[in-house]
Amino acid sequence: MRAMVYRGPYKVRVDEKDIPPIEHPNDAIIRVTLAAICGSDLHLYHGMMPDTRVGMTFGHEFIGVVEEVGSSVQNLKRGDRVMVPFNIYCGSCYFCARGLYSNCHNVNPNATAVGGIYGYSHTCGGYDGGQSEYVRVPFADVGPALIPEWMDDEDALLCTDALATGYFGAQLGDIHEGDTVAVFGAGPVGLFAAKSAWLMGAGRVLVIDHLDYRLEKARTFAHAETFNFAEYDDIVREMKKTTDYLGADAVIDAVGAEADGNLTQHLTSAKFKLQGGSPVALNWAIDSVRKGGTVSVMGAYGPLFSAVKFGDAMNKGLTLHMNQCPVKRQWPRLFEHIQNGYLKPSDIVTHRIPLEHIAEGYHIFSAKLDNCIKPVIVPSQSA
Structure with a gap:
């Protein structure tokens, strides 16, 4: 074959x-x-x-x-x-x-x-x-x-x-009727997560990415409000600003570790391959969700160390849900x-x-x- x-x-x-x-x-x-x-x-x-x-x-x-x-x-x-x-x-x-x-x-x-x-x-x-x-x-x-x-x-x-994982990500967000849901990443899984959030009762869906063509798809396919994080000095502050400085009720990380690795991985070579990845999107998610909110993680992360802001998550009283679908x-x-x-x-x-x-x-x-x-x-x- x-x-x-x-x-x-x-x-x-x-x-x-x-x-x-x-x-x-x-x-x-x-x-x-x-x-x-x-x-x-x-x-x-x-x-x-x-x-x-x-x-x-x-x-x-x-x-x-x-x-x-x-x-x-x-x-x-x-x-x-x-x-x-x-x-x-x-x-x-x-x-x-x-x-x-x-x-x-x-x-x-x-x-x-x-x-x-x-x-x-x-x-x-x-x-x-x-x-x-x-x-x-x-x-x-x-x-x-x-x-x-x-x-x-x-x-x-x-x-x-892709569809099942995006839907599962929305499930893990514990979305209630009228909730504001933010999705980091407008790839296929992020698009499906945003679309699925509406099916679970979301009142507002925000999608964050840096590629304009993917954000356009988020608008037309998932009917979401979109934000290009490259256009803001601080995307977390923008997320707070657009949610009356409270934060979103649920945030979905559909990014995970960067697929081409981060600087540390390239410098240290194979020994630390996908060492957890650079958790930028996950930390943005923790910072962008309101106190007492839920962070859903479907992005692919490796099995080792990751510099996640766990103390912030604990002190904000967040619920973290994650798994492979x-x-x-x-x-x-x-x-x-x-x-x-x-x-x-x-x-x-x-x-x-x-x-x-x-x-x-x-x-x-x-x-x-x-x-x-x-x-x-x-x-x-x-x-």
Whole structure:
């Protein structure tokens, strides 16, 4: 098969790889029909994620058609059109039993925190991802779901991470009717978080970013008020000013660690890769929320030290909610919103790129060229 292959920081290419075999009776092999590049893939692309090995295939957002199933798989059959959550999880451990699918205890030997994630380094289990023509899906009776007949492929694709994560971020904000909600970051997840805040009763939604084309999308897609932080001496003061000097009721960090790393990471090289990241957005969130408010964190942070203003959060009486999204838990309500016309996830897709040109796709997305918000990858066999 043809697959995206990592060759080192800023170096990806399409190469021949063996079609993955069934390794366990619970496996399925999926022929990928659509995949996507996620903002968190840029951490891998830039070499900022520990234990990202040469030869790995990225991609945790994908849908496809079942090509083969293991002998124990009961819920899927060859030819089924399926969507696959980015979480790999067993469905039966302590954490899965409580709906914490992103914290599964049985799918990642490094599972002190996160469970398994497709195409996201050996820190997250070492599973190859879906930026390829075929992908192996473990626990096939647990993760994948049939795509509803009425749902478009691109809408289904965005449910596998970006939409579900944005919606989850709004959930974590504990939004009450009439609340003012601020979202830092107008990438795909931030846009979906802002859109979802309205569905949860927000009375006002503010989006902060520094790229004008993304802020324009926040206005047209998420109907939000927008602020370009590069235009203000102090964006936190501006957030206070626009909220009667109280602060927002809930603030969502949809940025996380900068995808190209911070100065310390570049100077210290691999030893401190994604050492927690530069938590600028998170500290802005802590400073911008009102006393007694809620900060929701979905941005990708590494497992080590981060200079977060925890004392300020404590003294302000803040509630901090955070996790990787348990994707499949969000699907029933998201399906309702999409079917009822409240959400059209594919409205944020700006680029559709053949798999053979994925290196150019990564470059466009990474360098913020051509007003790129969300690139979708189309394998040649399904183009």
